Amino acid sequence: MAIPIISDLLERLFGSSEDPHSRDDVKRRLQIVLAHDRLALDPQTMEMMRQEIIAVVSRYVEVDFDSLEFSLATNQRVTALTANLPIKRIRPLGRGPDQPIHADDEVKRIELASPTEASALDAKEAEAALRKFEENCRDEPELIHSPLDIDRSDLPDLIDGAGDALHPPEEIEASEKESNLLDQAERIHSDEPPFRKDGSDSDALNVPDMSIPDATAKATSRPKRNSK
Amino acid sequence: MSRIIVMTSGKGGVGKTTCTANLGMALAKAGQRVAVVDADFGLRNLDLLLGLENRIVYTALDVLAGECRLDQALVKDKRQPNLALLPAAQNRSKEAIKPEQMKRLIKALTKVYNFILIDSPAGIEMGFRNSIAAAREAIIVTTPEISAVRDADRVIGLLEANDIKAVRLVINRLRPAMVAAEQMMSVKDVQGILSIPLLGVIPDDEQVIVSTNKGEPLVLDEHLSPAGTAFINVSQRLQGEKVPLMDLSIQKESFFTRLKRLFGA
Numbered sequence: 001m002a003i004p005i006i007s008d009l010l011e012r013l014f015g016s017s018e019d020p021h022s023r024d025d026v027k028r029r030l031q032i033v034l035a036h037d038r039l040a041l042d043p044q045t046m047e048m049m050r051q052e053i054i055a056v057v058s059r060y061v062e063v064d065f066d067s068l069e070f071s072l073a074t075n076q077r078v079t080a081l082t083a084n085l086p087i088k089r090i091r092p093l094g095r096g097p098d099q100p101i102h103a104d105d106e107v108k109r110i111e112l113a114s115p116t117e118a119s120a121l122d123a124k125e126a127e128a129a130l131r132k133f134e135e136n137c138r139d140e141p142e143l144i145h146s147p148l149d150i151d152r153s154d155l156p157d158l159i160d161g162a163g164d165a166l167h168p169p170e171e172i173e174a175s176e177k178e179s180n181l182l183d184q185a186e187r188i189h190s191d192e193p194p195f196r197k198d199g200s201d202s203d204a205l206n207v208p209d210m211s212i213p214d215a216t217a218k219a220t221s222r223p224k225r226n227s228k
Numbered sequence: 229m230s231r232i233i234v235m236t237s238g239k240g241g242v243g244k245t246t247c248t249a250n251l252g253m254a255l256a257k258a259g260q261r262v263a264v265v266d267a268d269f270g271l272r273n274l275d276l277l278l279g280l281e282n283r284i285v286y287t288a289l290d291v292l293a294g295e296c297r298l299d300q301a302l303v304k305d306k307r308q309p310n311l312a313l314l315p316a317a318q319n320r321s322k323e324a325i326k327p328e329q330m331k332r333l334i335k336a337l338t339k340v341y342n343f344i345l346i347d348s349p350a351g352i353e354m355g356f357r358n359s360i361a362a363a364r365e366a367i368i369v370t371t372p373e374i375s376a377v378r379d380a381d382r383v384i385g386l387l388e389a390n391d392i393k394a395v396r397l398v399i400n401r402l403r404p405a406m407v408a409a410e411q412m413m414s415v416k417d418v419q420g421i422l423s424i425p426l427l428g429v430i431p432d433d434e435q436v437i438v439s440t441n442k443g444e445p446l447v448l449d450e451h452l453s454p455a456g457t458a459f460i461n462v463s464q465r466l467q468g469e470k471v472p473l474m475d476l477s478i479q480k481e482s483f484f485t486r487l488k489r490l491f492g493a
């Protein structure tokens with residue numbers, strides 16, 4: 001009986017001991033949720049992009065599928081796609097990074113899954129599939145070029161439009177050059193929206209007489225938002 | 229040229245109507261000719277917050293149906309003759325009116341009033357589209373809560389897509405003590421996330437409820453409550469004055485203040 005009273009007293013004196021700071025939680029969660037909202041990419045498209053990125057990277061290096069991570073976050077004006085693809089080793093491939101792969105070959109060689117299958121794909125299944133793919137690659141290096149079971153019959157433009165598969169869409173800049181490819185993560189940044197590049201400064205709001213002198217964070221520009 | 233401003237939020241219940249009533253009244257007090265338009269067809273509330281519910285004869289729908297003239301539908305406030313309310317119909321759905329019709333109503337109001345505040349319904353459907361159809365500026369009302377901020381972000385995108393460029397933020401129901409205890413997003417947090425200019429911050433204030441009970445906007449009080457002061461500040465900024473943000477900061481209690489409070493000193 002006495003102990004709760006004492007601990008209550010102590011808590012009131014020193015403030016709550018655990019201090020959970022839900023403010024940080026809400027900020028973190030909002031950043032992620034808004035990044036997704038603003039991009040307006042549906043989960044299927046997101047998953048497809050994820051698999052394609054992995055497929056491209058897997059041509060050159062062996063990715064550690066257990067610990068790869070994709071995340072979207074938005075900060076002030078920029079939405080960034082961050083891919084963490086820990087690398088196990090470099091693949092001994094004939095094809096070097098500056099030898100383009102013909103986009104048509106790519107599309108033809110990728111086996112398709114039905115849309116229902118694709119949407120039923122949960123994270124675990126995706127990972128299992130990838131691990132299987134990885135094994136296949138080990139046995140038969142040629143399979144590397146027929147990597148993933150993705151149905152892209154609905155979305156021809158996404159791939160065809162990407163053109164040379166070795167040169168990712170302009171908006172996505174891989175910074176792999178600075179790497180020694182061993183045990184390192186790649187960060188891929190993109191302006192959003194993902195397949196369009198326009199200055200996010202252009203939508204700067206300018207309402208001169210409405211400013212509040214004391215407002216510390218005065219934003220003059222902000223990210224494009226989903227307008228659908 | 230008249231200012232046509234829509235008050236909108238996406239999420240319901242964050243304080244759009246409270247803001248419209250208080251800003252409308254504050255602007256009228258400052259000598260502006262103000263029309264407040266209730267665009268929440270089916271769930272009208274603005275008349276209640278202004279205490280004008282018993283004086284409604286015609287609504288915007290009657291005007292559109294040609295059953296009365298616009299001036300007959302406008303309810304002029306007796307306390308503040310510069311203020312008039314254009315009521316929404318209560319027994320009709322939000323689909324009862326179209327954006328084009330809304331534009332005609334607002335256009336007509338611009339001949340007489342220099343501030344037109346449109347109280348938007350929650351959501352992003354027809355009622356929302358009607359309320360933004362004629363607007364040239366928008367005030368986004370949000371609370372420092374995750375769902376309200378998310379919805380606000382969505383609405384900002386929609387406004388942008390509809391070519392409403394002057395979009396400013398009012399953060400309502402801020403609780404400084406919670407911010408100090410790191411249990412609520414701060415003004416800076418919310419503004420940083422939404423990245424639009426800040427027009428004002430309204431503290432959470434019991435007096436808001438007292439004022440709605442009476443049908444008298446807070447800004448009419450002789451001794452202004454914190455929220456009342458904040459609304460006056462917002463109205464002044466809307467008119468282009470530079471008014472510093474109210475100091476809503478609460479210092480984190482020190483050990484000794486806690487000690488004193490605990491022992492009743």
Ligand SMILES: Nc1ncnc2c1ncn2[C@@H]1O[C@H](COP(=O)(O)OP(=O)(O)OP(=O)(O)O)[C@@H](O)[C@H]1O
Pocket residue numbers: 237239240241242243244245246247268273348349350400401402430431432433434436437440455
């Ligand atoms: N600053 C405040 N402090 C305390 N209570 C407030 C404050 N602002 C609004 N409220 C309360 O929140 C509730 C909702 O307010 P209001 O009706 O203005 O919101 P709304 O956005 O117009 O809602 P709706 O989306 O339903 O139209 C009311 O009960 C009101 O009294």
Ligand SMILES: [Mg+2]
Pocket residue numbers: 244245246268273347348349
């Ligand atoms: Mg309302």
